[in-house]
Every structure is written in C-alpha cells, then in structure tokens.
Amino acid sequence: MHTPALRSRNGLRYHFLHGLVLSLLLVAFAFACCVWSVYRTGNQTLPTYVHADAAVVLGAAAWDKRPSPVFQERINHGIALYQSGRVEKLVFTGGTPKKGFMTEAEVGRRYALKQGVPARDILFENKSRNTYENLYNVRPLLRTNGIGTIIIVSDPYHTARAAAIAKDLDLNAYTSGTPTTRYSESRKKTKFLLQESYALFLYYFEHWANSVLAFFGLR
Numbered sequence: 001m002h003t004p005a006l007r008s009r010n011g012l013r014y015h016f017l018h019g020l021v022l023s024l025l026l027v028a029f030a031f032a033c034c035v036w037s038v039y040r041t042g043n044q045t046l047p048t049y050v051h052a053d054a055a056v057v058l059g060a061a062a063w064d065k066r067p068s069p070v071f072q073e074r075i076n077h078g079i080a081l082y083q084s085g086r087v088e089k090l091v092f093t094g095g096t097p098k099k100g101f102m103t104e105a106e107v108g109r110r111y112a113l114k115q116g117v118p119a120r121d122i123l124f125e126n127k128s129r130n131t132y133e134n135l136y137n138v139r140p141l142l143r144t145n146g147i148g149t150i151i152i153v154s155d156p157y158h159t160a161r162a163a164a165i166a167k168d169l170d171l172n173a174y175t176s177g178t179p180t181t182r183y184s185e186s187r188k189k190t191k192f193l194l195q196e197s198y199a200l201f202l203y204y205f206e207h208w209a210n211s212v213l214a215f216f217g218l219r
C-alpha cells in the first residue's frame with residue numbers, strides 16, 4: 001500500500017522525467033530546424049533578378065598577404081558578382097588573428113585590385129574577428145557610403161547564420177554561397193553542415209536568452 005508521501009514522490013518523479021523528455025525533444029526539434037535551415041539556404045542560388053548596391057565578402061583565413069583557399073573562393077565570387085553588374089561595390093571584412101600581419105580585409109582588397117577592380121569601388125573594415133562582428137562593424141561603412149542593399153558572400157553552409165545575423169542587425173541583405181568550396185567532399189561537407197547547424201543553434205539560443213533577460217529587466 002502506497003503512502004501519500006510515496007505517491008507524492010512518484011508524482012514529482014513522473015513530472016520531472018516528463019518535463020526532461022519534453023525538453024530534450026524540443027532541443028532536438030530546434031536543432032533539426034537549424035540543420036534544415038543551413039542545408040536549404042546553402043543549396044539555394046541567388047535569383048537572377050537580384051541586384052544590390054554592394055557585395056559584402058565575409059572574412060576568412062589569410063596567410064600573410066595571400067588569401068587561404070576558402071577566402072580566395074569568397075573573393076572570387078564577390079568579384080564575379082561585381083563584374084557581372086549585380087553589385088556596384090565590394091566590401092571586405094575581417095581583422096587579423098596576429099599583430100603585424102595584414103588583415104583579412106586588406107588581403108581581400110589587395111587581391112581584388114590585382115583582378116582589375118577599381119579602388120573607388122572597394123570598401124573594407126579590418127577590426128572584426130567573427131561573423132557577427134563582420135556584419136556589425138560594416139554597418140556604419142554602409143550607411144556612410146549610401147549602401148542600402150547588400151549580397152553577403154560566404155561558403156554555402158555559412159550563409160544561413162550570416163542571414164540570421166543580418167536580419168537581427170536590420171541589414172537589407174541577400175546571401176550568395178560560393179559556387180565551389182573546399183568542403184565539397186562528402187565527409188567534410190557533412191561535418192561543416194553539422195558545425196554550422198550547431199553554431200546557428202547556439203546563436204538563436206543566445207539571442208532568445210538575451211531577449212528573455214531583457215524582458216524581465218535583467219539585462
């Protein structure tokens with residue numbers, strides 16, 4: 001015969017386990033949505049009717065004065081958008097991980113100049129260290145130069161997170177993934193997909209948590 005205290009403990013245990021399972025299912029569902037968003041956005045192509053004031057090329061690793069293969073693909077794609085008349089200017093972003101080395105943005109600018117892009121059509125910010133800072137730091141540069149619409153250029157599976165950040169920063173932005181990427185091999189592609197899905201999940205979670213804290217006046 002169960003005592004009231006035992007029934008109460010069993011009831012609390014049931015509700016705890018029920019809540020835990022439900023929470024895990026919600027987290028799994030949210031992560032699955034992020035995977036789908038990264039996959040869908042990464043496999044979209046820029047509609048032919050889209051034209052913008054500038055292409056914002058997100059920074060990536062640079063080796064002294066040379067762009068890494070990943071960064072070079074992004075730069076080349078930005079230049080292709082410019083040469084085809086789909087954007088009027090190129091904006092390069094990215095600082096340097098080590099003092100004394102050329103910044104990612106300066107490497108991008110140097111590369112574009114060598115490809116024949118006029119200096120007057122190249123802008124850059126060279127302080128940012130990550131995707132959020134890339135887009136946050138570029139906002140005053142866009143306003144100063146009268147740039148209202150942008151096309152964000154990055155690796156395909158990186159574009160979903162870039163688009164989410166741009167939306168939160170009130171940027172009028174499209175995204176365009178590079179046509180080729182070093183993450184094209186099946187194993188690397190899956191790994192990059194999961195990495196970006198996780199990064200997007202964390203970004204949304206942090207954004208949601210900050211909104212909740214702000215609502216209760218704790219931030």
